[in-house]
Amino acid sequence: DTAVSQTPKYLVTQMGNDKSIKCEQNLGHDTMYWYKQDSKKFLKIMFSYNNKELIINETVPNRFSPKSPDKAHLNLHINSLELGDSAVYFCASSQGLRNTEAFFGQGTRLTVV
Amino acid sequence: GQSLEQPSEVTAVEGAIVQINCTYQTSGFYGLSWYQQHDGGAPTFLSYNALDGLEETGRFSSFLSRSDSYGYLLLQELQMKDSASYFCAVRPRGQNFVFGPGTRLSVLP
Numbered sequence: 230d231t232a233v234s235q236t237p238k239y240l241v242t243q244m245g246n247d248k249s250i251k252c253e254q255n256l257g258h259d260t261m262y263w264y265k266q267d268s269k270k271f272l273k274i275m276f277s278y279n280n281k282e283l284i285i286n287e288t289v290p291n292r293f294s295p296k297s298p299d300k301a302h303l304n305l306h307i308n309s310l311e312l313g314d315s316a317v318y319f320c321a322s323s324q325g326l327r328n329t330e331a332f333f334g335q336g337t338r339l340t341v342v
Numbered sequence: 343g344q345s346l347e348q349p350s351e352v353t354a355v356e357g358a359i360v361q362i363n364c365t366y367q368t369s370g371f372y373g374l375s376w377y378q379q380h381d382g383g384a385p386t387f388l389s390y391n392a393l394d395g396l397e398e399t400g401r402f403s404s405f406l407s408r409s410d411s412y413g414y415l416l417l418q419e420l421q422m423k424d425s426a427s428y429f430c431a432v433r434p435r436g437q438n439f440v441f442g443p444g445t446r447l448s449v450l451p
Contacts, residue, residue, distance in 0.1 A: 274438040329375045329433050333384040
């Protein structure tokens with residue numbers, strides 16, 4: 230069973246479109262995250278949720294809106310996609326806010342054309 | 343703010359030992375973690391140092407010295423499959439994970 234799964238794995242879309250990426254974890258963790266990895270492989274946190282509540286929102290354009298319907302799911306919706314949004318987006322989860330071990334999904338490669 | 347520094351690339355041959363360093367400018371964090379990421383894959387957790395000293399997990403060991411703001415990942419008996427990017431990460435108190443820029447390890451036959 231996949232611990233953290235996100236869909237789709239690949240997403241190609243045109244500028245200006247709106248798209249969503251879904252994430253689910255079956256580890257029973259209470260904290261979930263979204264990361265963006267750019268072409269230089271730099272991993273940057275975007276959001277973190279603890280028990281469905283937004284804990285930290287890094288400096289991210291408000292075109293990005295996370296939604297956590299329950300502790301096991303954290304979806305990412307992106308409005309008005311721009312070329313610079315092209316990247317690999319990773320969902321991750323951990324148990325607790327102090328835990329330093331995070332489990333990552335397989336990533337969603339978003340290409341905006 | 344917090345920042346971590348790692349060498350961008352390291353090359354070694356099969357069977358060798360390689361050390362990947364991580365220096366940081368942050369305080370009040372829970373510990374230093376290491377992640378491995380193969381091309382096209384997801385980061386996977388390797389090790390965690392909460393306290394100063396050496397932690398060993400099979401062929402991999404990790405070290406932390408808070409007084410020196412320094413840590414490293416030691417990989418022994420290198421195998422071709424160890425070719426990947428390696429990231430150090432810290433979690434400052436009350437904040438999200440901060441990852442280093444990553445070190446690309448190439449293992450040559």
